[in-house]
Amino acid sequence: MRGPHDMGGLPAGPVDRTEHKHDFWEKRVDALARLLTERKLRTTDESRRAIESLAPDAYDRMSYYERWMAAITTILLERGVITSDELGRKMEEVRTRKAAP
Amino acid sequence: MTGMERRAVPARFRPGERVAVRRADPPGHIRTPFYIRGCVGVVERLCGAFANPEELAYRRTGLPAQPLYRVRFNQCDIWPDYRGPAHDTVDVEIYQHWLEPR
Amino acid sequence: MAHEHDHNHGHDHDHGPKFRHPPQPDEDETLGYYQLMEVAVRELLIEKGLISADDLRRTIEKIDSRSPALGARMVAHAWVDPAYKKRLLADGSAAAQELGIDASDVKLIVVENTPRVHNVIVCTLCSCYPRPILGLPPDWYKARSYRSRVVREPRAVLREFGTGLADDVEVRVHDSTADMRYLVLPERPPGTEGWDEARLAELVTRDSMIGVTKVSSPAA
Numbered sequence: 001m002r003g004p005h006d007m008g009g010l011p012a013g014p015v016d017r018t019e020h021k022h023d024f025w026e027k028r029v030d031a032l033a034r035l036l037t038e039r040k041l042r043t044t045d046e047s048r049r050a051i052e053s054l055a056p057d058a059y060d061r062m063s064y065y066e067r068w069m070a071a072i073t074t075i076l077l078e079r080g081v082i083t084s085d086e087l088g089r090k091m092e093e094v095r096t097r098k099a100a101p
Numbered sequence: 102m103t104g105m106e107r108r109a110v111p112a113r114f115r116p117g118e119r120v121a122v123r124r125a126d127p128p129g130h131i132r133t134p135f136y137i138r139g140c141v142g143v144v145e146r147l148c149g150a151f152a153n154p155e156e157l158a159y160r161r162t163g164l165p166a167q168p169l170y171r172v173r174f175n176q177c178d179i180w181p182d183y184r185g186p187a188h189d190t191v192d193v194e195i196y197q198h199w200l201e202p203r
Numbered sequence: 204m205a206h207e208h209d210h211n212h213g214h215d216h217d218h219g220p221k222f223r224h225p226p227q228p229d230e231d232e233t234l235g236y237y238q239l240m241e242v243a244v245r246e247l248l249i250e251k252g253l254i255s256a257d258d259l260r261r262t263i264e265k266i267d268s269r270s271p272a273l274g275a276r277m278v279a280h281a282w283v284d285p286a287y288k289k290r291l292l293a294d295g296s297a298a299a300q301e302l303g304i305d306a307s308d309v310k311l312i313v314v315e316n317t318p319r320v321h322n323v324i325v326c327t328l329c330s331c332y333p334r335p336i337l338g339l340p341p342d343w344y345k346a347r348s349y350r351s352r353v354v355r356e357p358r359a360v361l362r363e364f365g366t367g368l369a370d371d372v373e374v375r376v377h378d379s380t381a382d383m384r385y386l387v388l389p390e391r392p393p394g395t396e397g398w399d400e401a402r403l404a405e406l407v408t409r410d411s412m413i414g415v416t417k418v419s420s421p422a423a
Contacts, residue, residue, distance in 0.1 A: 001126065002135035008327030008378065009136035009180070012351040015363050019341050025238050030339070031262035032245060035254050048329055049130035049158035064330070064345050066237040073244055079160075082247050090243040098234055132380050134327050136354065148310075151382055169381050185358050189374045194381035 004056045005048075026065040033072055042075050050074040109150035109166035110197060118144045119203040120172060122195060130158030133199045137191075141203050142174035145192060153196065168197040269338040271409035273304050274386055277313075277336070278412065279404035282391045288315075295386060299336060306335045315388045316414070320373045323361065323414030324385045325353045331379040333386050337409055344413065354378055364415040387414040394420040 022030075036042035050071035051058075058067060076082045114120055124139045132154050147170055152163030176189040183189070234242070248254045277299060281288035291298040295311030311333055314322040326332065327350045332340040343349050353360045357374045361367070368374060377385045389411040395403060410416040 001128075003131075005328055006131075006135045007347060007351045008134045008325075008354045010351040012348040015343050015348045015352070015360060016346065017341075017343050017364075019343075022339060025241050027263050027266060028245065028259065029241055030266055031259050032241070032248075032254075034266075035258055035262050039253060041253065043157055043160075045130065045154045045157035046160060048154075051329070052130060059347065062237075064342075066235075069237045069241050069244075073240055076244065081251075081253070082244065086247060087240075087243055090247050091239050094239055094242045094246070095234070098239075132328060134378065134380060136327075148381070148383060154381075171383075173375075180355055184356070185374065186370045189357070191354055191376045191378060193378045194383060196381070 003052045004054075004059050005052045029065045029069050029072070033068060036072065036076075041079065041081055042072065046075045046078075047071040105150055105152065105164075105166045108164055110168060112147055112150070112168040113197060114144050114147070114168075114170060114200060114202070116144050116146050120144055120170070120200045121203040122172075123199050123201055125199075130155055133195055134193065136179065137174065137193050137195070138199075140174055140179050142172040142178070142193075145171040145173045148194060151196075153198075169194055170197065170200065172200070266339065269335055271337050271407075271412065272404070273299075273338075274333070274336045274409070274412045275404040275407035276302055276400070277304070277386075278388055278407045279400040281388055282403055283400055288388070291388065304336065306333075309333060309335055309384045310382055311336065311386060312383050313386045313388050314375075314377065316390045316417070318372070318390070320375055321361075321368055321414065321417075322375050322377060322385075322387045323353060323357055324377050324379065324387060325350060326379045327351070327354055328378075328380055331384060333384040336384075336386055337412060341409070361415060364410065366416050387412050389414075389418045392418050392420040 033042065033047065037044065047068070048071075051067050053074075054062070054067060054070060058070075062070070073082075073087070077084060077087075119141060120143070121141045122133060122138050126138075147168060150166035150168050153167050154163065156163040171192050172195050174191050174193065175187065176183040176185060176191060177187055179191060245254075245259070249256060277291060280302060281291050287298065287301070290301070291313050292315055295313040296306045296309060298313070299306035299311060316322055324332075325344075330340055330345040332344060334340070349360065354376050357376050358368060361374070379385055389407065391403070392406065395406070406418050406421065408416065408418065411418045
């Protein structure tokens with residue numbers, strides 16, 4: 001079965017040439033990926049595999065950098081660099097902080 | 102030779118040789134696109150030997166390194182309904198373990 | 204093409220809950236789940252001492268420093284210097300280094316467009332792109348339509364970019380499935396005789412180095 005990423009030759013509509021300026025957070029994701037590779041905490045191959053393992057509709061539901069962020073996190077969890085527990089707590093802390101007046 | 106090339110599977114194919122992309126459909130991290138499997142092309146060049154990404158994806162070494170080839174295919178040999186000229190081509194980089202002589 | 208005027212503000216959200224920055228553009232919206240994750244992962248990694256805010260800043264600056272202008276310099280130089288062109292086609296990474304462009308982390312292959320052969324680059328499996336030479340890829344390069352269709356009907360896709368090719372030209376699509384990264388050396392357009400490199404480089408667009416367009420002749 002072809003993976004959701006393996007799309008060469010499939011039918012598709014016209015190319016949408018609209019371009020968007022990269023948001024700050026997207027550049028930070030890109031930078032994080034590169035830095036983690038430099039630190040040998042991640043490889044491109046692992047991250048690609050993690051993206052390919054996302055739910056089949058991830059390609060349509062998630063943006064490019066959302067998929068990359070999901071993949072980076074998956075690899076860090078697999079390698080034990082971070083744990084789900086501490087990530088969950090930190091995400092809640094950040095959410096609360098961002099919502100504070 | 103690089104360190105990786107010293108620990109590589111020997112290269113089987115030469116530029117100009119006809120090769121077929123093996124038909125197989127394993128799960129895992131595969132860098133041989135679905136559309137090219139089963140197609141016959143010609144080796145354009147040996148790119149070198151590289152650790153196997155199928156293994157690297159699972160944090161294994163991917164060694165011994167696999168020879169990687171740029172293989173050129175006629176569009177007409179890939180798509181039965183290709184509408185462009187007969188000399189249009191696609192070049193794809195394929196690891197040796199996906200190639201068979203033709 | 205889309206040149207980004209991002210001015211990274213030079214600090215990250217690593218000061219802790221008490222410090223409030225002046226609002227930055229991406230803080231005005233509610234944080235999405237993955238944006239929240241990005242902040243959280245980054246802060247955890249910094250807390251653990253695995254990366255630093257400075258490292259991230261430096262890396263973003265490196266990303267920002269790369270743009271199609273780098274590739275355009277290589278193309279223009281190849282147009283005026285046949286010996287450089289030969290070296291460029293033999294080893295793209297080494298040729299980039301000659302011009303002070305750091306391509307040490309990629310294996311760059313430069314493919315030449317001629318009156319007989321038109322090259323176009325894609326990564327059908329993901330978004331492999333010569334980032335050290337061209338910067339970040341455009342959205343369409345990473346999206347479904349281009350990745351699906353350009354290997355199968357390249358001439359139709361090229362027409363959508365305004366590029367028509369005669370039947371006697373070979374259209375050669377390169378699918379970057381492995382470690383190599385590709386750059387197209389477009390044909391030098393007529394009407395540029397005697398131009399200096401800087402002027403020539405201004406003509407060279409990102410899209411012509413991906414291969415979806417040619418470099419246009421300057422307006423008469």
